[in-house]
Amino acid sequence: MNINTPENAEQLRDKMVADLRDLDAIRSDAVEKAFRSVPRHLFAPGESLEQVYAAEKAVITKTDSNGINISSVSAPRIQAFMLEQAGIRPGMRVLEVGSGGYNAALIAELVGDEGEVTSIDIDPDITDRARRFLDEAGYERVNVSVVDGEEGEPKHAPYDRIIVTAGTWDIPPAWTDQLADDGRLVVPLRVRGLTRSIAFEREGDHLVSRDYELCGFVQMQGAGENQLQLAVLHDVEGEEVALRLDDDQQVETARLREALGRPRAEAWSGVTLGGFEPWDQLELWLASAVPDFALLAAKRPARDKGIVATASPMGTATLINGASFAYRTTRPLNEERTTFELGAIGHGPDAQETAERLVEQIRVWDRDHRTDQARFEVHPAGTPDDKLPAGRVIDKRHTRVTISWPQQS
Incomplete structure (x- = not known):
């Protein structure tokens, strides 16, 4: 029986929307209507309908020679919340940086016949594919161009909304220059190794966050490309352990590799989380609170062998202290594993002190910021320190990004 029928596609689309x-x-209602209207499967031919309409599944459309994913149709959940962040209304002009076709079609539904959508990508294979799928699906009016995303697309500017659908390390001047004065930029911005989809609006000469969501994306290519660096601490094949470094951070890799082989020290915070509570706000707090922050990532065999005591394959918040380091960990407090205590494991000559420093910041988060949202600001490069808000400052190529939290009275 052929399950890839229009009727089955519609049923699965309805389920996706409900999910x-x-x-x-x-x-x-506007975003729901757009998702009900656009046939997602037309933008991912060859994939099963169940895969295409799964709410949290991305469809990979291109990999590089090393097998790294460089283009995808993002998971519907991420596309949906980014469109909600953007607040697109009928008649708006919208730029999408990073093409694929499906998201541009959703935007076209939101702006209506009076609006205008422009979708750009550096890769002509991707734009050709997007152009073909958009035409086949009935969205011929979407503009599609081969452009390095760092440059934006001045031809159709200014834009009421700019939505970036590739992970980016910085915000180039072209995006702010091409954004309308009352416009909004939604961008998956990587800061200290952590990526958040952030909705920015202008305040004077800088951008201020209105909200943000945890997300993950394939990385920007071209002039804006900036990959995370790895400091490998354990390189037995299949058991690799490494620190993921960002923002041109330098560490003493050889000494940290030696530290991992030394006995561990533990410190426990007394702070608890439920088994299904998210970690992302704690990780963001630690990224902003500790001076030398990295993410400790390990393959499953390394975790299973106990080389590191972390459950995250993507990376766990880590404090680097010269030749020592400590990373966040947990331990269950009951047999049902429904409640966990937060702690830290340290390695190196100052393992105990480093673990206790990380644990103290976990306590500060719990006491002062557990229910808070951070505030991101993006200022032009060269902005003097006294013109920046209190908080963590991350210097990038084009901008100075700050992360601040509400002050406690």
């Missing part, structure tokens, strides 16, 4: 509502990714 996105349940996940709080779709929050408005």
Whole structure:
């Protein structure tokens, strides 16, 4: 029996929309209508309908010679909450940086016949594919151009909304220059190794966050490309352990590799989390609170062998202290594993002190910021320190990004 039928596609699309509502990714009638209207499977031919319409599944459309994913149709959940962040209304002009076709079609539904959508990508294979799929799906009016995303697309500027659908390390001047004065930029910005989809608006000469969401994306290519660096601490094949470094950070890799082989020290915070509570706000706090921050990543065999006591394959918040380091960990407090205590494991000559420093910041988060949202600001490079808000300052190529938290009275 052929399950890839229009009727089955419609049923699966309805289920996807219901799932996105349940996940709080779709929050408005306008975004729901767009998802019901655009046939997602037309933008991912050859994939099963179940895969295409799964709410949290991305469809990879291109990999490089090393097998690294360089283009995808993003998961519907991420596309939905980014469109909600953007707040697109009929008649708007919207730039999408990073093409694929499907998201541009959703935007076209939101702006209507009076609006204008421009989708750009550095890769002509991707734009050709997007152009073909958009035409086949009935969205001929979407503009598609081969452009390095760092440059934006001045031809159709200014834009009421700019949505970036590739992970980026910085915000180039072209995006702010091409954004309308009352416009909004939604961008998956990587800061200290952590990526958040942030909705920015202008305040004078800089951008200020309105909200943000945890996300993951393939990385920007071209002039804006900036990959995370790895400091490998354990390189037995299949058991690799490494620190993921960002923002041109330098560490003493050889001494940290030696530290990992030394006995561990533990410190425990007394702070607890439920088994299904998210970690992302704690990780963001630690990234902003500790001076030398990295993410400790390990392959499963390394975790299973106990070389490191972390459950995250992507990376766990880590404090680097010269030749020592400490990373966040947990331990269950009951047999059902429904409650966990947060702690830190340290390695190196100052392992105990480093672990205790990380644990103290976990306590500060719990006491002062557990229910808070951070505030991101993006100022032009060269902005003097006294013109920046209090908080962590991250210097990038084009900008100075700050992360601040509400002050406690």
